Amino acid sequence: MAGETSAFQLVLAGDPGLYAIVWLSLVVSLSAVACAALIGVPFGAWLALTRFPGREGIIVVLNALMGLPPVVAGLAIYLLLSRSGPLGSFGLLFTPQAMVIAQTLLVTPIIAALARQTVEDLWAEYRDELAALDVRPFRRVATLVWDARFSLVTALLAGFGRAAAEVGAIIIVGGNIDGFTRTMTTAIALETSKGDLPLAIGLGMVLMAIVIAINALAWGARRAGEHYAG
Amino acid sequence: MLNRRTFFAAAAIGACIASAPTFAQDNSKDKSIVVASTTSTQDSGLFEYLLPLAKAKTGITVKVISQGTGQALDTGRRGDADVVFVHAKSAEEKFLAEGQGVKRFPVMYNDFVLIGPKSDPAGIKGMKDVGKALTIIKDKKADFISRGDKSGTHVAELALWKASGIDIEKDKGPWYKSIGQGMGAALNTAGASNAYVLSDRGTWIHYKNKDQLAILVEGDKRMFNQYGIMLVNPAKHPNVKKDLGQTFIDYLISPEGQKAIANYKINGEQLFYPNANDAGA
Numbered sequence: 001m002a003g004e005t006s007a008f009q010l011v012l013a014g015d016p017g018l019y020a021i022v023w024l025s026l027v028v029s030l031s032a033v034a035c036a037a038l039i040g041v042p043f044g045a046w047l048a049l050t051r052f053p054g055r056e057g058i059i060v061v062l063n064a065l066m067g068l069p070p071v072v073a074g075l076a077i078y079l080l081l082s083r084s085g086p087l088g089s090f091g092l093l094f095t096p097q098a099m100v101i102a103q104t105l106l107v108t109p110i111i112a113a114l115a116r117q118t119v120e121d122l123w124a125e126y127r128d129e130l131a132a133l134d135v136r137p138f139r140r141v142a143t144l145v146w147d148a149r150f151s152l153v154t155a156l157l158a159g160f161g162r163a164a165a166e167v168g169a170i171i172i173v174g175g176n177i178d179g180f181t182r183t184m185t186t187a188i189a190l191e192t193s194k195g196d197l198p199l200a201i202g203l204g205m206v207l208m209a210i211v212i213a214i215n216a217l218a219w220g221a222r223r224a225g226e227h228y229a230g
Numbered sequence: 231m232l233n234r235r236t237f238f239a240a241a242a243i244g245a246c247i248a249s250a251p252t253f254a255q256d257n258s259k260d261k262s263i264v265v266a267s268t269t270s271t272q273d274s275g276l277f278e279y280l281l282p283l284a285k286a287k288t289g290i291t292v293k294v295i296s297q298g299t300g301q302a303l304d305t306g307r308r309g310d311a312d313v314v315f316v317h318a319k320s321a322e323e324k325f326l327a328e329g330q331g332v333k334r335f336p337v338m339y340n341d342f343v344l345i346g347p348k349s350d351p352a353g354i355k356g357m358k359d360v361g362k363a364l365t366i367i368k369d370k371k372a373d374f375i376s377r378g379d380k381s382g383t384h385v386a387e388l389a390l391w392k393a394s395g396i397d398i399e400k401d402k403g404p405w406y407k408s409i410g411q412g413m414g415a416a417l418n419t420a421g422a423s424n425a426y427v428l429s430d431r432g433t434w435i436h437y438k439n440k441d442q443l444a445i446l447v448e449g450d451k452r453m454f455n456q457y458g459i460m461l462v463n464p465a466k467h468p469n470v471k472k473d474l475g476q477t478f479i480d481y482l483i484s485p486e487g488q489k490a491i492a493n494y495k496i497n498g499e500q501l502f503y504p505n506a507n508d509a510g511a
Contacts, residue, residue: 083309083469091469093310094264094295175264175295178278193414194273195439 006202017179022210025183028096028170029163032103033111036159040108041152044115045141048123059116065109070102074169077102081173094175099183102169107159114155118148150229153222157215164211184210262291263474266303266311268382269412271457272296274432274501276494283490288477298412300380306330306460309467312475315459317382317430322458331460332472335483336511338491338502339456342386343434344447345417346372346426354426360450361394368396371405373425375416378408386455387428393452417443430455432501456511457502459483482506 010018047058079085081093081101092098122144130140145152167185174181176190184207191200271277272294281292295305299316303325306314314331316322325331344363346354352372354363367374377384391398398406409419413433420427421443429437434445459479464470481487488504495501505511 083467085308088309088469094293175293177264177293177295178281180293190272192418193269193412194275195414195417195437197439 006198008202010202011206018206020179021182021184021187022206024096024181025164025185025207026210028099028183029103029160031100032107032163033156033160035100035104036107036111037156039104040111040159041115041145041155042141043108044112044117045119045145047112048116048120049137049140049144059113062109062113062116066113068106068109070106070166070168071172073105074102074172077105077169077173093173094177094181096174096181098173099170099181102173103163103166106166106169107163110162111155111159114158115145115148115152118151118155119144122148150222150226153218157218160214161211164207260291261289261474262293263312263471263478264293264295264310265313265315265478266295266297266301266305267315268299268302268317269296269414270317270383270430270433271315273412273414274430274436275496276432276491276502279494280490284478284481284487287486288481290474290478292478296412298377298379298381298383299385303330306462309462309469311462312471313459313461313478315457317455317457318385319456319458321382321385322460325460329466330463332463334458334460335479335506336508337457337459337482337506338488338504339454339511340431340502341448341455342383342390342428342453343431343445344426344453345420345429345434345443346446347420347424347442348444349424349442350446351424352426355446357447358449360390360447360453363447364391364394364396367426368401371403373423374406375420375423375425375427376406376408377413377416377428378410379412381412382455383413383428383430386453390428390452435496435499435501456505458511 047055047062077098078093080087081090081098082088083091083093092101119141126144126147130143135143165185167189170181170183171186171189174183174186176182176186182190184203188200188203188207191197191203267277273296277292277294277296281294285291295302295311297305299318299321302311302314302316303321305311306325307328307330314322314325315337322331322334326334344354344360346352352363352367352370354366357363366372376387388398407419407423407425409416411419413429414437416427417429417433417437418439419425421439421441424442426446431448459482461472461475461479462470464472482491483506488506491502491504492500
């Protein structure tokens with residue numbers, strides 16, 4: 001991205017560098033949310049419906065992990081994926097995949113913790129019914145998740161917000177490589193360090209606009225879904 | 231039944247992570263190398279200018295990880311970079327002595343400059359002796375921002391305090407602020423808090439938020455800033471792309487690469503001076 005221009009000039013001019021950065025940001029964060037949902041929703045629902053010793057401890061840890069510092073998550077994944085780490089042979093460090101893995105680690109606790117709470121609240125309403133029908137545990141999880149699907153959208157959005165906003169993890173495992181692993185947040189960090197504060201704040205506003213648009217889409221989809229689901 | 235579910239879940243998560251880059255731009259199959267370098271080469275804009283020229287000549291896509299010199303060398307030590315391109319000769323020689331690097335090539339130099347507020351509360355503007363200037367800053371307890379991140383500039387700053395006869399570990403007080411961040415962040419902090427700071431000239435020229443900051447002391451021989459480049463040792467790290475890495479190094483020290491470095495200018499001002507031919511550099 002050239003120096004003396006503002007972020008809005010880049011947007012208006014259809015700057016290909018900027019679009020590539022926006023695209024990568026979306027791909028990485030949305031992939032991380034999808035992966036985290038695959039892990040977090042079933043786990044949260046299972047945790048809501050199962051009773052075993054140590055369960056409360058897991059819930060406390062899970063809630064605490066919502067505050068996992070991105071730098072710590074990034075560092076842990078970095079050491080795992082480094083050539084001298086246990087998964088080094090895959091050569092994933094400094095790639096978009098590494099960024100998805102790091103963000104998945106950050107987002108999963110948020111989705112799992114919120115899903116557990118949502119499903120547990122619903123379970124309180126449905127418990128007698130499901131028990132009377134003698135529904136098997138796996139079906140119970142599936143039924144409750146399906147019924148809670150609109151509320152779970154909020155959990156996914158919370159996860160997406162976390163992923164789209166963070167810079168600490170992806171700058172460590174991605175390396176902020178121009179044209180390859182540079183995202184909106186790492187580009188903002190870079191422009192700040194170059195002292196180009198107007199471009200940095202402009203990119204920040206572009207990022208906010210995108211996040212708002214995605215939230216609006218999700219909200220619209222939820223409203224439409226509720227309407228048709230009656 | 232449960233095992234099959236576990237298997238499908240694991241497969242779904244694996245596919246999820248693996249599929250992400252198919253949407254992203256994936257250059258990993260190209261001829262590409264990872265170069266761990268310093269914040270100054272990136273923040274000065276040199277790579278943005280130089281790498282397309284290197285690619286046109288060699289066909290190699292260079293992926294730059296921009297870190298402080300100490301961190302960049304550690305990235306090389308873990309085998310996560312093919313080439314390291316940094317500026318702290320003592321640290322580079324240690325890297326070689328450990329067998330982590332193959333051979334060090336001098337590439338270019340510029341110099342460090344002592345930056346401070348235009349109002350110059352310590353009164354050091356125009357001094358030719360950086361040692362004297364630092365002594366005054368210390369005596370007057372004028373605010374000073376230190377990189378504090380083991381970068382080449384941090385190493386140079388510590389050496390300058392030492393050369394001035396100051397034991398900064400012992401003499402530092404609340405006026406000496408170690409921020410542990412890159413060059414641009416250190417300049418931002420100095421500008422926002424009316425403090426002095428040591429910077430490489432390249433980053434300073436390219437830096438856009440100068441505002442109340444200016445060069446106050448420059449030209450002392452001790453503020454020399456040499457950049458060197460090394461291939462990470464493939465004997466220690468078998469994943470190192472030694473042919474591509476060496477091709478990139480050869481380009482930078484070739485007459486063509488050296489000329490390209492000399493031609494990088496901002497507002498007519500040259501940022502780096504090639505000196506690959508100076509074997510002692």
